[in-house]
Amino acid sequence: MALQRIIWLSVLGLGLILIALLGSGVRQYSLYAGHKAIADQSETLLFRFTIIREQLMDELLQAENGNLENVSRALEQFNSSLSSVLADRRIADEYKLGFMQAVDISGMVVMVRQLDARPHAPELRRNLNREMRILGERLLLFDRLVVDQAKRRLVGFQNILIGTLALLFFGALVALFWGYRRVVLPLVCLNSQGKEVLDGDRLEISCPADGRWLSGVVAMVNDLLRHDAEMADRLERQVALAAMGRRAIAALSQARTMEQLGVEVCRALRHNSDYCLVWLGCPLRPHGLKLLGVAGGGPGLVEPDNLALVSGLPVAGREPGKDSGPVQRALATGEPVVISDYLATVSPGLLQDTKLAGRRAAYGVFPLSEEEEGLVGVLAVFSTANEGFAPCELDLLQGVATAVGMALRQFSATAPGREHKWQLLGFNLAESGGIMAGVAHEVSDLANGMINYAQILADEPQEQQTQREIAAKLIGTGEQLTGIMKKTIFYSRGGGHDEEFLPLGEVLADAITLSRFSMKGSGILVEQDLPADFPSLPVNARRMQQVFMLLCEQARRTLDLRYPTKDQNKRLLIKGEISSRKQGRCLRLCFNGQSSRIDPELLAGLQEVVAEQGGELQLDTTGAEAVVKIEFPC
Incomplete structure (x- = not known):
């Protein structure tokens, strides 16, 4: 909250200063424009009055006053212009009253008209000349006063503006000093503490004395550091x-x-x-x-x-x-x-x-x-x-x-x-041990991979993207390890009274996964060719898994005898297809690589287990190699 308050106050102060500077600029421009306008109007009046006086002097020096009517009209226009100038609010009222009391332009217009009617009246000439002289002096004085007044107002505002800017500059210096002490120094202190944390010289950071407003940030950083330490310990x-x-x-x-x-x-x-x-x-x-x-x-x-x-x-x-x-x-x-x-x-x-x-x-x-x-x-x-x-x-x-x-x-x-269940099916301990050994080696390899991934995270600081990639590999390997262990546990639990039923495709996939490890150790490639629309047939999971794994193990032994070394033909193909027969559609599974001299008692045991699930198992020896076929009605 303190940090937010400081930020908002700083933004508000800067906004007010900018608004004040903008208003001062507008005011400066207005005063300058007023000063220029008043000076221009005053100069225009003096220029017009000079022309009128020269024209009047020329007429008075002539014997005949033929153009005094033009002079009277010019004075009337001059009087109108002077009235508009005097109506300007930027001119002080005391100057207006003093000027209006000192001159009488309307009387001068009357005197010009009288002189036009009586050209040889010396008294009128002297009076008109005196009034013109007074008007000229008053115009000069009026010009100086009004221009000086506008100038004083402009200069006075500039003095105020300069003083205000000086105060603002001083205030900015004070604010910068205060901000340096209350903001910059605490941040520099926190940066120094952060380097010490990265170097391992300290476990958490502390709030500086002049940076109480950073207490929330410090608390959050310390929480993150503690969480990171907990994650490191957990890793x-x-x-x-x-x-x-x-x-x-x-x-x-x-x-x-x-x-x-x-x-x-x-x-x-x-x-x-x-x-x-x-x-x-x-x-x-x-x-x-x-x-x-x-x-x-x-x-x-x-x-x-x-x-x-x-x-x-x-x-x-x-x-x-x-x-x-x-x-x-x-x-x-x-x-x-x-x-x-x-x-x-x-x-x-x-x-x-x-x-x-x-x-x-x-x-x-x-x-x-x-x-x-x-x-x-x-x-x-x-x-x-x-x-x-x-x-x-x-x-x-x-x-x-x-x-x-x-x-x-x-x-x-x-x-x-x-x-033992496997003894009833002719599956001895050596065969079961081979599967378990293959699983053990696979689990050991996956565990080594998890340790390596975790050690990378624990020993070296990595970029965030690299950490995510390693963590994803670690999670994926752990899930794979968990899946293998679950399949192994399910297979090894034994017990003849387990009546858990699962889809046939899932049972076959688990059996292939477990058998693949022992096949890998023997250099046998396991291939699958199963239909995409594999029917979901419920079977006794334990019994059928044992049947599938026994067929895979029998194929491994037969292929090992047939190909003692590595060979491209040393492979086990498990093929599935949907076929039709008189009773309707059925699913047929074929396991190649079988021995044609399979133990009849073992074959009978397998056929009995498959028959309990509603299927039929046959040994086909007509081809180049024996194939076990299992059919289930769809």
Whole structure:
């Protein structure tokens, strides 16, 4: 408000000064024009009077006064002109009265006419000559007075104008000095502070003593600086989270045993400096904890019972105060459970001799899989960050937990008596592992790209357009990574009772996306030739996705055997078309590159799954290569 008031007052003052200067110029011009007009009128009167007097003198010197009638008419015209001059308001009234009282032009006209009637009257001649002399003297005096009056008025106004301009100039100097002290110096001070902020010598700027009117601007700039610092911290944290996710994915792809997987994943997550304790395990019933891996926390939390008690799980001889702890809630709901300042609810005696003693930490529990999957486990993280877990951080940790659950299910798939969906279809762990390895490498590459984009923003000041381009790439890569993880999670969750139905085209697209990664590692080109008007046929998403991915994996194995090295014919073509048959229109999908010696039991299992969805699957071996054809009625 103060800055706006100063600006408005300055504009108003300048406007008034300009108006005053314009009025002064108009007044100056008016006075000068009046002075010139009065001088011209007075000179004209004197000139005409001189002519009339010369004409009268000539007539009086002659013996006969034959032209006195012309003199009388000239005097009458002169009297009329003099009356118009005296009527001018620019001439002071006292000058007009003095002049009119001293002369009598009408009487002179009468005397000229009398002299014309009596040319030899000496008395009339003397009187007329005296009146003419008096009139001439009065005209000269009148001319000097009125011209001097106009001149004095003009000069007086000029003196006032000059004095006013001098005062205005002095006022302008004072205003400039005041403005320099109250406006320029505070701005120079702010500019100096801004350079210090850019150099990193200070975190925010302060309002100068003489620049209180800048308090609003200073507050806004400080808010922007704090927001920029928060964004930088958030970006740095995002970079750390991306690096953490990359390490976790690398640990998943490199682990050879369940125990190695748990330890390496916990160590990878512990690289985040905000995490003081990370553990991975399976709660046991009725109490206890099967610990798969732990990182951080100190030696006091190495024992499973101690760790379970601190984490809110029941242990033998000691039960938690609540009926359902965070771990049980996470397993029951299948959703992450986050408790801010969780350590405040834990007895200090339990934290003695641990790295958690005297600290404030948020507690996040992320389920690895649902209870009906047969493997119950959680990923638990203690974070000392001031804001706890960010939303994107929760999504990342839940994605890691889901990927860990997928890997653990693969390790446990070979346990005695455990049935697996892929085993029923003849899809062994090596094939599933190949797909998961391809996905892991793709996710790792995308994570590396996100880290590189974010590091550019964090390390170097870029132009605004460049920042927008890098941010757009970062967002696009993150969305691509999220999409891949969602498809992988959906595929890996298993379970025979999932009745989620999705359009056939969407299920096929997700399966191609996941299979493309393993195909890329084998040097196989995946091509699609699908109709633009792909019908929206609802199918069991899980079952049909497994069928499509199995066909793609069978094609990969067959092409690898057929072309051990890189070859231009090493490609998988998935073709779709709308065809007609007796029962009506149908959608036909063809997968080439198949083996003609496919396992009959596997083929029968695939045909059974497709038949459950109302379709038909056939193996065509009449061509140069075997083709699997799937038809669905439209």
